[in-house]
Amino acid sequence: MKDKTFLMIPGPTPVPESVLLAMAKHPIGHRSSEFSCVLEETYENLKWAFQTKNDVFIYTSSGTGAMEAALSNLLNPGDKVLSLIIGNFGQRWAKIAASRGAVVDTIEVEPGCAINPDELEARLAADVNKEIKVVTLTHNETSTGVTNDVKTLVKLINKHGAVSVVDGVTSIGAMECKMDEWGIDVLISGSQKGFMIPPGLAFLAASEKAFKLHEKCENPSFYFNWSAYKKSVKDNSTPYTPAVNLIVALDEALKMMKKEGLEEIFARHKRHAKALRAAIRAMGLKLFVEDDSVASCAITAILPPEGISVPDIRKVLKKDYDIVVANGQNQLKDKIFRMGTLGYVCDRDLIAAVGSLEAALKKLGHKFRPGAGMAALIEELTA
């Protein structure tokens, strides 16, 4: 049905109507006092979402832009970087570091697993001359639906003395991520995820320690330059023309988030993912991440039942139920499908999604008792 599409992908995520309408207003001048007021409030609320006293910069870019913004302000050619890789987005950190001429070492695990803190500890202990300047990691790996124990990993990185650079694209606004308390040096995120607005903005906060390394960076990016952004934040401004309408939308969305409360948002994501996982199991499907302790609250990756293909499941869900779920990426393409419970998602959305998945699986000939998934979902949602 036209205009009925519901996105259950890991971004873009559903956008509240009030946010869409705020975005649809005529753009205002980006150097006007009205826009300064919007920025002042937005910068303040971003600090709240990042749980930090550091300034949070707003880049007009995708999340990948913010990843480049992180490393292009820290690295000189020849610098040693350790990249902790649990999926595509962890891999992307390594690629960007290499594109800056860094010497990149990695700890890489099988897709579906998280980084083992002991392995990181051993690797850092072996770096006796403290050559590793930067360690990159992913909080929530969107490609597999695995969440790293950032708190523990960052503690080890801080003990070593390296700068930690964390991808919080699909974690901030969805799961606990305490930048200051955990001692994260550089934290990035994106707009079309937990922040409930369309894609086009990315965010970055950097600690004092990170800024000290930045000072040694000889050719930082001009567009993403931290020093220019830091100066602009002080003036409630941006160095270059930002995506004004998206920032007006963000202002609205952040106010909604504050009204709900961070703890409540995290609890909702946790409850939804837990309920979805129970429903998936009850339908006789397998979860790609069996281990509940590392399973993401934002994205659940699911294996198709034998004899039924991922493209068929996606096609029926889209065509007959107007629900979009994501395929796997790269080597996981057609091996898994991914359902997002990220951002502006309510219980009813989840009920509709699980019911539709049951209907789709029945059509495709999966042998199970329709309603079993719904029963498990409702059990968890009403617990």
Place this chain on the structure above:
Amino acid sequence: MKDKTFLMIPGPTPVPESVLLAMAKHPIGHRSSEFSCVLEETYENLKWAFQTKNDVFIYTSSGTGAMEAALSNLLNPGDKVLSLIIGNFGQRWAKIAASRGAVVDTIEVEPGCAINPDELEARLAADVNKEIKVVTLTHNETSTGVTNDVKTLVKLINKHGAVSVVDGVTSIGAMECKMDEWGIDVLISGSQKGFMIPPGLAFLAASEKAFKLHEKCENPSFYFNWSAYKKSVKDNSTPYTPAVNLIVALDEALKMMKKEGLEEIFARHKRHAKALRAAIRAMGLKLFVEDDSVASCAITAILPPEGISVPDIRKVLKKDYDIVVANGQNQLKDKIFRMGTLGYVCDRDLIAAVGSLEAALKKLGHKFRPGAGMAALIEELTA
């Protein structure tokens, strides 16, 4: 009055209602077939606007992002760049080139003037060993309202053999800019100008000659990498999550532009700027760019009458008439104000703006005959 603001700045420019409403729709998945169709049409229409057979890449960034996208795909440290500077945005090319480690030479003229082709010819002739790899220039300098003769300048650059990199941020969709016919190697633009959508997107097209230099670039930007974008254009996709809603808006705006026709759009901008200049002179004000032959069709810079300050003019226009005009930038701050006639501007808008400026000047004590500006404007508009 609330929600009545009319932007006469050089961007963001006014956005058509149909474009705002297209933008306000729920985001669609950026890997969906629906979005591929939108991209296919948009890519095709961008080529039309750029008057080129080259692919036009869509970056989620400001125009400055596209400037970095241009040079970060061409330059290696130590490469020699010649920057033609007629204002702030020409200066920005030089800064970005320097941030990539290039050795930057400049031709710089007084604000309000254009580059003299003879001076460029002499400078290029002196480069007997063809050390200059890239020449950067600005088509329409937004900070002063001066338009360079890009056709002639690029001809000289091509004769020398260097790669020409042209800022078309406020020229494309406002004035003649024939990428292929003029032999421009790299051409960039931004969304919130002639393209009539809010800020957040930037565009870049590169010639085969530019791509050959790109192949020699050792550490191109990851986020802005041309090769990645070129591959994506072929698949009607983008390498990273783009600003989906802005692209849907762009699709709508480009269709409106095609309906009007490029020649008609250029004629409208020319007619509006000419009429505004006549009106300004008739009010007894001075134009910052006296020479009609280099005056911009998109932005008109105006000196305040003696004894009346730029901030006062801007304040009255904003407060009493809901019109926003721009101040000068940097050393021109409070020395000039700038009125944009760029993008989605009709005759009535111009009539309202000139009438309001007359009213504001009368309030501020300027000695002139109110109605004189309007008479000159109407004379030109109805000629």
